[in-house]
Amino acid sequence: MSDHLVLTDAEWRARLTPEQYRVLRHQGTEPAFCGGYTATKEHGIGAYHCVGCDAPLFTSDTKFDSGSGWPSFFQPLPGRIASVRDASHGMVRDEVTCARCGGHLGHVFNDGPKPTGLRYCINAVALAFKAQAATPGTSPTAPSTTSKATFGAGCFWGVEATFRAIPGVVDARVGYEGGTLAEPTYHDVCSEDTNHAEVVEVDYDPAVVGYERLLEVFWANHDPTTPNRQGPDHGSQYRSVVFFHDTEQQRAALEAKRKLDASGRFRRPIVTEVTPAQTFWKAEEYHQRYLEKQGLPNCHR
Known part of the structure; x- marks a missing residue:
């Protein structure tokens, strides 16, 4: 991305909460089922942005319930995610980062749903949801039966x-x-x-x-x-x-x-x-x- 964001460590510390800093800047991982954004219904239609630089990363229509305890998506927005091989913790995985600021987001796995077959497993603390404005005259559809x-x-x-x-x-x-x-x-x-x-x-x-x-x-x-x-x-x-x-x-x-x-x-x-x-x-x-x-x-x- 042409608007790549570069900040000093002190600037990142001032910009982020301690937990956000640990995850985004030091490749941390939050415990499963302990973050937010695991329930699409609570947030509706919109986009999930990088909490570090506000770059949009995923849209709500690519989100799915993986049962993993972390927000999961099957496809990012084009050009918004970078990937690098991660050999830490005795395993080899593909780490995903924000293409704009380089912040650690999570990992991508080959066990997701169609059409991509991918599961982007993302730390909730690395995300900020922004709802899409409702079209005038419309309202969210409630289930007809429960x-x-x-x-x-x-x-x-x-x-x-x-x-x-x-x-x-x-x-x-x-x-x-x-x-x-x-x-x-x-x-x-x-x-x-x-x-x-x-x-x-x-x-x-x-x-x-x-x-x-x-x-x-x-x-x-x-x-x-x-x-x-x-x-x-x-x-x-x-x-x-x-x-x-x-x-x-x-x-x-x-x-x-x-x-x-x-x-x-x-x-x-x-x-x-x-x-x-x-x-x-x-x-x-x-x-x-x-x-x-x-x-x-x-x-x-």
Whole structure:
């Protein structure tokens, strides 16, 4: 590019946040599922720019859900990305950088969707999204129908954030399900006297994301082999459970569980319950979007 941007190290430090500086100027990598821009639906139509120099890099119509935990694109804007062989960390990869300022963005892999077959795996902290102005008289199209799914996979704060990041998920809320007490409070559930599980109820557009894909996210983001426990959190409220809403969801969940058990992926048998949906009791408001409200990253699983 003819407008190549060159700054001193001091100027870059002043221009960027510490995390942006670490990633763009020192080839850093943010943890998976801990950055933004993993949910296209939350940002709409527009372009993703380099946070270092504001050069447009990717358009939203080339973005897809790779399940990797980082924003993924199958094609950059022409001339906006440079590539160099990266042999760090004991592996050989193709690093991608901003062609204007040389900032490290991520890597490109040959496992993407058609038409390119490429997956540009980009650090969210290296990007800034700019929405396309709406055409007068138009408005975003809402899905005509949505379906519901309910999952328990440990502490519901991280589970909610994980599902909210999936394209096709229209809404998600945390709450309690599977117990004996009506209108339970968080204190009631933590006593383990009610048998409720902490769950996330998901509204999704089946034209965009299928139930099988939601199951994949569910399995990938917790340990389904530990009874009544996820990491340091223990108690029956943290049990692994799928509450199905129809016979098709029941079939899909049981089949996925069977295949996963047979795959040898886990050393211990899967203990996930697959049970009919019961009354969902929405949790207290301060639990809704908790990580987002607190400005905390989602590092579930």
